[in-house]
Amino acid sequence: MSDVTVARQVLDVLADHGATTVFGLPGVHDLAFWGPARAERGTDPAPVVVRHEQTAVYAADGWGRRSGRLGAAVVTTGPGAANAVAAFGEAAASHSPVVLVASEIPAAAARSGRFRGVLHESRNQAALFAPLAKAVFRPRTPEGVAAVIAEAAATALRHPRGPVYVDVPADVLGRPAAAEPVAAGSEARRTQPWASISGAVDLLAGRRVAVWAGAAVLDDAEAVGALAGRLGAPLATSFHARGLPGSLGVPPHEPEVAAVIGDADVLLVLGGDLDGMNTRNWTMPRPPVLVTVDPAPPADPPEWTADVALTGELRGLLRVLTERVPAHEPWFPADLAARVRRGLDADASTLLDAVDSRPDGTALVCDMAVAGYWAGGYARVTEPRGLAYPVGWGTLGFGLPAAVGVASTGVPTLVVCGDGGLVMGVGELATLVQERLPVTVLVVDDGGYGMLRYDQTRAGVEHRGVDLVTPDFVALARAFGVEATDVPALDGLGEALRKALATGAPHLLRVAARLTPPRTTSPRWHEG
Structure with missing residues (x-):
């Protein structure tokens, strides 16, 4: 790959992970991202030029939310990177799979432990993003970039999803890329003990269940609808999961919706999002029994402890639950959403x-x-x-x-x-x-x-x-x-x-x- 720059390799790897559109601004330190295209590749992402670095990450976030794939942004050093922090924080709070690649001052000008006043220099640019990032990568050579860029993309996409920050010295971005990027490590396959699934089925069987769906189930919409229909349950969603077929279409903050959820015997939460903004800081009425189903354990301890917490491949877990729970007639008012809208x-x-x-x-x-x-x-x-x-x-x-x-x-x-x-x-x-x-x-x-x-x-x-x-x-x-x-x-x-x-x-x-x-x-x- 001697004819391919490090910057070109970064764009290629991000595209291979789904980011076929990249958003950014050219700056003196990241111009390598705007280099010549590679005619031999079927997919050759070139950054969409926006007018502010904050937009680059917001747009990458919007791309990821809509497409379900990796969002990507490239920005320049110092103030360019700093301009992106607020949008990076939104991606973090909303669990959006975004990779932000920023340039850093040239490696030839950097001195370990010293601040020299080089153009756009800061003492620790990555520290701006570390409290928000799912992971931070700081490769300093072409070989280092090849070793981590695929892992950065894969990390952003793994559940629980979130934004990843990468910075690369400006003079490294323009150098010839290392021979081949290192493939990302495979995600460990999670299996759920049958005893836990049986416990969840026992809690759901014959009871009034309210289903809550979060963003992690967006790729399994049909399976969510099938399970809610089998249970005869109202399907409430977080803001991020709005649009799921069969969902109520009105927020759980409305008193009539909250009352129905609170009257259930069991709250079945699929795909998380039991956060402060969706639950009124956890003061919404809550059924006495809580069952959760997630693709991976949450990054932070949940506010509400589940009686049974299932983690694993969502589609399979939802299918098994749908097959094993007995059918239940709908127990909530069919015109609930219409009544809310009329008021x-x-x-x-x-x-x-x-x-x-x-x-x-x-x-x-x-x-x-x-x-x-x-x-x-x-x-x-x-x-x-x-x-x-x-x-x-x-x-x-x-x-x-x-x-x-x-x-x-x-x-x-x-x-x-x-x-x-x-x-x-x-x-x-x-x-x-x-x-x-x-x-x-x-x-x-x-x-x-x-x-x-x-x-x-x-x-x-x-x-x-x-x-x-x-x-x-x-x-x-x-x-x-x-x-x-x-x-x-x-x-x-x-x-x-x-x-x-x-x-x-x-x-x-x-x-x-x-x-x-x-x-x-x-x-x-x-x-x-």
């Missing part, structure tokens, strides 16, 4: 009706904004991986950058954001045009940080820091070459949205509205 705030319902009018197959991305909270928790999601929502770390500004990654998988995409979050990544409107991405940006403009304004209003304090000067979003979008429409009111949003999506081209819709936050937001968790 929602009128303006929120109008927004949701508009979002729900998008064609099937249109991916939905939501930012941390009041409109995003409504869409992320309540909008129609018709397929697994149909929603990308940053509820893991709560990173404002996720929406448009993540939509770059989602749309790069080849699907039309609707992103719902607020004015505050959009401004954080507004430069990515240029990326939409440059990459010809079919993204419709819906910005619900409430003139500031609407959620924080609501918090201050509830606390009875003066509004400070929450009312902002906002640009003319329609004019701004057009300046980037994006078609844009100012929608006069929420009741005209559905038609405008359908027209925008039908063009298959980048489009921005702006509508002015101030919405009350939904019950999925923490200030409303415990309202009656």
Whole structure:
């Protein structure tokens, strides 16, 4: 492979592990990633150029969430790497399989234990990522890169999934690659004792079961639906698992849904996500018996101890449970979700009706904004991986950058954001045009940080820091070459949205509205 650089080898190995699109920015230290393509390879990833390093990782995260494959990003040294930290944290909190490769200062200029003020130098760049990363790799030679890059990709993809950080000196990236990359170690095969499976069956048999599904089961949607149907159980999901067939489609934060879950005899949790944001910091009603099924033991001790915890190959475990548990008639109200939707705030319902009018197959991305909270928790999601929502770390500004990654998988995409979050990544409107991405940006403009304004209003304090000067979003979008429409009111949003999506081209819709936050937001968790 003497004609292949280390940077080219890195991209090839990431592609071999599923990252056929890579996101990044060129910098003086990582230009090797933008070297010549390899004509002999059928798959030859070249980085999609975005406008900010934070976007590179958000987009890789969005790619991974939508595709179910490895997301990948490349950034330059120092401030370039530092710019990516917030997005890397979101990937960590949401268990997204992402590999971030950053350059480091040239090995020829580095001195062990000394800070010399070399361009972009920091004392320990990897230390920025270590508290968030599933693993950190710091190869310093071509042989070192070849030895670890496949393992980095495989580590990100193993359950429990998470982002992996790799840094390579700039002068190593441009050197000839080592002969062949070392294959990743195979994942140990897990087998579950039959006694544990029998124990789970005994706990489930003949009882009212509520099923909770998390992100780890997204590739086994049919098996999850079959088991829930066999048990006659309501199927609630975490935010990340929305879109599973047969699921309720409304969040467990709603009192009627929480009451049904709490009335069950057993909570069967498939694929995790029993985290604070999904469970109201573990204060949601919980049945007396807990059974969990996961592909691997959790990285951290769970807050709720299971009576039986099964770990192993999910599809096989779900099949065995479905075969062995006796059938049970549905015991929950068939119109539960419809009743919840009928009780929602009128303006929120109008927004949701508009979002729900998008064609099937249109991916939905939501930012941390009041409109995003409504869409992320309540909008129609018709397929697994149909929603990308940053509820893991709560990173404002996720929406448009993540939509770059989602749309790069080849699907039309609707992103719902607020004015505050959009401004954080507004430069990515240029990326939409440059990459010809079919993204419709819906910005619900409430003139500031609407959620924080609501918090201050509830606390009875003066509004400070929450009312902002906002640009003319329609004019701004057009300046980037994006078609844009100012929608006069929420009741005209559905038609405008359908027209925008039908063009298959980048489009921005702006509508002015101030919405009350939904019950999925923490200030409303415990309202009656």
